[in-house]
Amino acid sequence: MINRKEHWEKIYSEKQPDQVSWFQTEPKKSLEMISHAGTPKDGRIIDVGGGASVLVDRLLNAGFKNVTVLDISNAALEYAKERLGNRAEQVKWIVSDVTAFDPSKQFDLWHDRAVFHFLTEETDRKKYATIVGHSLKPGGHLILASFAPDGPNMCSNLNVCQYDAERIQRELGGDFQLIREDSETHVTPWKKDQKFRYFLFLRK
Numbered sequence: 209m210i211n212r213k214e215h216w217e218k219i220y221s222e223k224q225p226d227q228v229s230w231f232q233t234e235p236k237k238s239l240e241m242i243s244h245a246g247t248p249k250d251g252r253i254i255d256v257g258g259g260a261s262v263l264v265d266r267l268l269n270a271g272f273k274n275v276t277v278l279d280i281s282n283a284a285l286e287y288a289k290e291r292l293g294n295r296a297e298q299v300k301w302i303v304s305d306v307t308a309f310d311p312s313k314q315f316d317l318w319h320d321r322a323v324f325h326f327l328t329e330e331t332d333r334k335k336y337a338t339i340v341g342h343s344l345k346p347g348g349h350l351i352l353a354s355f356a357p358d359g360p361n362m363c364s365n366l367n368v369c370q371y372d373a374e375r376i377q378r379e380l381g382g383d384f385q386l387i388r389e390d391s392e393t394h395v396t397p398w399k400k401d402q403k404f405r406y407f408l409f410l411r412k
């Protein structure tokens with residue numbers, strides 16, 4: 209079995225960003241949730257497992273000055289950097305497995321669309337919960353988007369977990385307060401519906 213990093217590097221070396229099931233032209237729900245979080249323009253924002261997503265472009269367009277994108281795949285981040293051109297210099301890029309991430313400074317906002325749900329081992333989910341707990345300032349926000357209970361149970365040939373509010377809250381523990389929940393039916397490039405849930409948490 210190939211390891212996690214090899215898996216994702218292979219995906220991004222074989223496919224263009226708009227040929228993957230999770231591709232979005234506009235990360236509409238993420239932007240709505242970010243707007244509800246009310247993160248200031250100079251707040252520290254991280255898109256975890258951001259891949260080649262255009263969320264970073266939209267955040268820069270909106271005037272956010274302190275944006276970090278982390279992904280396990282270097283190839284994914286290279287797509288995003290190439291697309292941004294000179295503007296890529298305004299962003300901090302980190303190649304890391306999120307379950308081994310140890311930031312030197314805390315963030316105001318942590319965004320994760322379709323990354324946490326790949327953590328099918330309890331030990332990895334616990335590591336993630338601990339890391340996100342340490343990485344966010346008290347009063348900061350966590351946006352997590354995952355497949356819904358009636359969503360797919362696989363993505364990119366990997367098993368995933370599906371979440372409703374109760375299950376995601378159980379994974380994250382009492383340091384996080386759910387303040388908003390939303391649903392989205394994502395349509396893949398080959399026109400297949402995928403049910404997502406979006407959760408906005410306050411780091412107490």
Ligand SMILES: C[S@@+](CC[C@H](N)C(=O)[O-])C[C@H]1O[C@@H](n2cnc3c(N)ncnc32)[C@H](O)[C@@H]1O
Pocket residue numbers: 212216230231232256257258259260261278279280281284304305306307320321322323326363
């Ligand atoms: C389904 S894609 C979603 C990409 C992006 N968030 C979006 O919405 O377009 C999952 C992304 O998470 C990255 N990833 C998977 N497991 C990871 C991990 N353990 N640590 C960091 N990134 C990871 C993959 O390389 C991939 O870019």
